[in-house]
Amino acid sequence: MHRNAVKTILCAGLVLTGAANIARPGQAEDTKTAYLKMAPLEQYLMPDRNAEIALARSAAPDSISREAEILVLGRRGYETAVKGKNGFVCLVERSWMAPFDDPEFLNPDQRLPLCLNPPAAQTHLPFTLKATELALAGMSKSQMFNALKAAFENKELPLPAPGSMCYMLSKQQYFGRKYGNADPHLMFWFPRSDNMSWGAGLPGSPVYVHQDSPDPITTFIISVDKWSDGTAAN
Secondary structure (H helix, E strand, O other), X not given: OOOOHHHHHHHOOOOOOOEOOOOOOOOOXXXXXXXXXXOOHHHOOOOOHXXXXXXXXXXXXXXXXXXXXXXXEEOOEEEEEEOOOOOOEEEEEOHHHOOOOOOOOOOOOOEEEEEEOHHHHHHOHHHHHHHHHHXXXXXXXXXXXXXXXXXXXXXXXXXXXXXXXXXXXXXXXXXXXXXXXXXXXXXXXXXOOOHHHOOOOOOOOOEEEEEOEOOOEEEEEEEXXXXXXXXXXX
């Protein structure tokens, strides 16, 4: 995929850290959306546990992922499949981590491997686990939005710790039918901040930005030129 694919996806709001700003809590579900509710759970699960472990590891270079903790999705949420040694956590997120206005939200085909560094494992992972809990409970998008918003407001979910980031360098990452794969990229999370401090989103800037909602978090995204296996991206 061409290097501007990440920009195309981000402009459409396809970032893994929560809902796009235009999502409106409490609104009726969009009748044009292909996925109005959870499909049967089996469609989100990967039947081969080893394949999911390998996919999770593919998010980052082997020098990082080989000693990372690996989580896999089970019927009651994410489970530890491999104990880690270096503080990183790799997992394959599903489509309930896409923006709430994304027509691919709840698409069971999405596979989004990422590898969290130690600060992100402490502060982004709880968000992933909470969203997964709500999705597996069968909540609607609006219910999930409101529940996550309340969790941040009540400080049940933490804001990003300093230095929080993740690797998304897998050749197998899949954002759904419209977008397919994306460029290899890094994501950096901060409590909601002024994107101009990074020069993000300006013409010619390699940094893309997304102001998330319902989570009060700013995500900065930088494309890189190699996949996790070291081969060059187009």
